Amino acid sequence: MGDIFKVFNMMAWFPENVSTFGAELDNLFGVIYYLSVVIFFLTFGIMGYFLIKYRHKEGRKGYNYHGNNIVELTWTILPTILFAGLGLYTDSAWAETKYSHKVPVADVEILVLGKQFGWYAMYPGADGKFGRNAYTDRSARHLMSTTNPFGIDSTDEAGMDDFVTENQFKIPVNSNVVVRGSSIDVLHSFFLPHMRVKQDVIPGLWMKIWFNAFKTGNYELACAELCGGGHYSMRAEYEILSKSGYDKWLDQKNSDVKQLRMMSAGTTEPAPIVEESHPASH
Numbered sequence: 001m002g003d004i005f006k007v008f009n010m011m012a013w014f015p016e017n018v019s020t021f022g023a024e025l026d027n028l029f030g031v032i033y034y035l036s037v038v039i040f041f042l043t044f045g046i047m048g049y050f051l052i053k054y055r056h057k058e059g060r061k062g063y064n065y066h067g068n069n070i071v072e073l074t075w076t077i078l079p080t081i082l083f084a085g086l087g088l089y090t091d092s093a094w095a096e097t098k099y100s101h102k103v104p105v106a107d108v109e110i111l112v113l114g115k116q117f118g119w120y121a122m123y124p125g126a127d128g129k130f131g132r133n134a135y136t137d138r139s140a141r142h143l144m145s146t147t148n149p150f151g152i153d154s155t156d157e158a159g160m161d162d163f164v165t166e167n168q169f170k171i172p173v174n175s176n177v178v179v180r181g182s183s184i185d186v187l188h189s190f191f192l193p194h195m196r197v198k199q200d201v202i203p204g205l206w207m208k209i210w211f212n213a214f215k216t217g218n219y220e221l222a223c224a225e226l227c228g229g230g231h232y233s234m235r236a237e238y239e240i241l242s243k244s245g246y247d248k249w250l251d252q253k254n255s256d257v258k259q260l261r262m263m264s265a266g267t268t269e270p271a272p273i274v275e276e277s278h279p280a281s282h
């Protein structure tokens, strides 16, 4: 009996949680899930009971039924109370995780772009500040291209140390990470299952997404929006590093960029892609 319960208990299907607000969201999911289970068995139980009770019987006559105001009011008001109640009950968690004015001050800010079929992430480089690009200046949007996905303006000095990673990114543990997410082509959805984060990204908009991880390790970024023929392969990996490990990685990337810039001095190359991976698709 316990094993059967385990198979049907969807709460056990969740991947490990590594997000500071993950437990709260899982609890809300549990409340809604178990409410749905109770209502499912209640309604289908009653339906089955009536199917049998009023089944065909020789000589029994049907009769016309013109409705019952009390019953109709009941099945209108009860779900209204239930859904309004759930809305109010979950509002504080929604506000904490999704309201853009409640997003905490960023310890790390990165830009993420979805494309058919993969992900780019951009870091502000050694100066800790993004140069002119499609995010910092809407009018730079026309600079976006397949070789310069973020539309970096190569005449802006502040953007010279910005760098891009492909199909992977890294973040520090115990830090407020603010992601500005957008898309180059169609709707994608930025989905970090272990972080309990899912947000559509839309061409022309930069969605504000935040999270804070309490555990280091390697995890998966998936696209949760059916975005075309290669949707199944649209995934990336991200690593949550210790703070010192993250700083070390960042220093390494910054010096890589410096070297790449020196080698291509005088040219107007867009931000270099300094690290990429091609996660095996399953």
Ligand SMILES: [Cu+2]
Pocket: 114, 115, 187, 188, 189, 223, 224, 225, 226, 227, 231, 234
């Ligand atoms: Cu996608």
